[in-house]
Amino acid sequence: MSQHTSNNTEISSPDDGLSISFVESITAISDSEWSRLGFVAHETNPFIDYRFLQALEDSGSVTAERGWKPLHLVAYQNGQLVAFMPLYIKGHSFGEFVFDWAWANAYQRHGLEYYPKALTASPLSPITGPRLLHKNLEPEQQLAIINTVSEWLKQNYISSWHINFLDQDGVDLLSNSSLLPRRDIQFxxxxxxxxxxxxxxxxxxxxxxxxxxxxxxxxxxxxxxxxxxxxxxxxxxxxxxxxxxxxxxxxxxxxxxxxxxxxxxxxxxxxxxxxxxxxxxxxxxxxxxxxxxxxxxxxxxxxxxxxxxxxxxxxxxxxxxxxxxxxxxxxxxxxxxxxxxxxxxxxxxPVLTYSYHDIVEPAFREAIDKALRYETKEIDQLLDYYEAHSAYKSTAKHS
Known part of the structure; x- marks a missing residue:
């Protein structure tokens, strides 16, 4: 896939105490650093676990040649790893389960490049979970990381950034950002x-x-x-x-x-x-x-x-x-x-799932924002329909 990103893996820090950079493999983070984040896969979500992400990379399933260039975000404070976010530079939209093919086609019709784009998610996995793993960062610091990545997109000719299948903590955080929200339904x-x-x-x-x-x-x-x-x-x-x-x-x-x-x-x-x-x-x-x-x-x-x-x-x-x-x-x-x-x-x-989207091109951001507002109403109506047609009796434990 074509790449416009620079080889510089460091980006500007949002504040004096937090140093943010990118690494091109999960293995650039040591086991001891990862363990200090306090993330335990068997208790939380295995699809954002170090071992899962490493198996994807080591097996050759998630590589630049396959349209998934790892470029994970890491943040350090006083020399200690305090945040990690999976990030991939994508040359296509396969394996994401939040469908943006129509957006890519619209870019192409207008002579613009939609790829490469950036994706924060668990590759090939439509599983809700944490997307910014951190150790006791304040919401303001977490948002500063998000905003720093948004600025980096513009500097590196990345069309957009998609953060898929966020858990409730992520939704609460990004509801205070400029990213565009999107909903879907799973069962x-x-x-x-x-x-x-x-x-x-x-x-x-x-x-x-x-x-x-x-x-x-x-x-x-x-x-x-x-x-x-x-x-x-x-x-x-x-x-x-x-x-x-x-x-x-x-x-x-x-x-x-x-x-x-x-x-x-x-x-x-x-x-x-x-x-x-x-x-x-x-x-x-x-x-x-x-x-x-x-x-x-x-x-x-x-x-x-x-x-x-x-x-x-x-x-x-x-x-x-x-x-x-x-x-x-x-x-x-x-x-x-x-x-x-x-x-x-x-x-x-039926269960709602959530994603957030950062669209760099102003005209397309406005159009996509409008489309997503309409789509959200449709999703809410569909959710009501599904709930009204539940397989469960009204007196069941489920209700």
Whole structure:
């Protein structure tokens, strides 16, 4: 991809006590520096963990050649790392799940370059989480970092900066900035201390409950069984088989499978039991699989692949098996991935997600701001519709 950014990785400091710079790899930060930030992945969010970001880089999945140039922000105070923010210079909009292709096309129609752009997010992961990890910085200092990056964009001919899937702390912070807010909807399953899958089903409306039971019975009657493996248990051969499934499914959809084969075993080795591989088997053959990551409180469904076509197998493998696991492990939330209105009828609840956008070109900023205001009204109306069509009974634990 074309690059207009300079090789200078230092940017002006927002105040005398805070020194801000960029690093071109997560490995430029030492383990001891990272640990001083006080971020513990198993308790919070594995998708912003050092090991996850390192596996993406070391596996060759996230590189400049693939349109993801790492340029992470670090801030030091008195020689100590006090803030980190993942940052990538992007040559495309793949793997983001906050769709700005229309913006890129509008730039092109007007003879302007939309790429390169800057992205702060967990690559290839539509997972809400912290985006500015910091150690006891005041809100004013955090905003100063944001404003400093905004100025850097203009100096380096970057069209825009996109901060995707922010948690509530990030939303609260950026609501006081000049960045443009955007909303979308995902579907998450919430564990209401269910004792079993049947307990969960008892909280659903009769029609939804019967439909789920019918789908599960059909898969079971066809002879499918399921095998869970942790990252510690799965072998390199297991990961290669899953990668073949994953790539075949992406290829059939005409999509780009951005993760390399090396990514899955690398992350399994570093994150161990937080990584989960589920195989669907028939006649003792592994024919489909799903990839999950967990934290202390959440289960995240990330990738699916299959060597065969089988009705409802995707729902069983990616949704119902995940719900079973979350109930058994007493996890609070199961996030099965982006989009998917069909999840609503299967016990997943609509949840708002948030992103913020810094558009450098004034005319385009004004147009995008106007479009986002209209889009927000549509999202709010859609959220109301989804909530009115919940799969749950009005007397359920869910309500």
């Amino acid at each position: 998450h399953w919430m564990n209401q201390s269910y004792a079993s899958f049947d307990d969960f089903l008892s909280n659903l409306k009769a029609k939804k409950r019967k439909n789920i039971l019918r789908e599960r019975r059909q898969v079971a009657s066809c002879g499918w069984s399921f095998e869970w493996l942790t990252g510690r248990q799965a072998t390199d051969e297991d990961w290669q088989l899953f990668y073949d499934m994953y790539k075949k499914t992406f290829d059939e959809k005409g999509s780009w499978s951005q993760l390399t084969p090396e990514f899955f075993p690398l992350l399994a080795k570093s994150m161990g039991d937080q990584v989960l591989l589920l195989f669907a088997k028939k006649d003792n053959q592994r024919l489909a699989g799903a990839y999950f990551i967990r934290s202390k409180t959440h289960l995240y469904g990330r990738y699916w692949g299959s060597l065969v076509e089988e009705e409802f197998l995707h729902f069983e493998t990616c949704y119902y098996q995940g719900i079973d696991y979350a109930i058994e492990q007493k996890l609070e939330v199961f996030e099965p991935g982006a989009q998917g209105e069909h999840k609503l009828a299967r016990g997943f609840n």
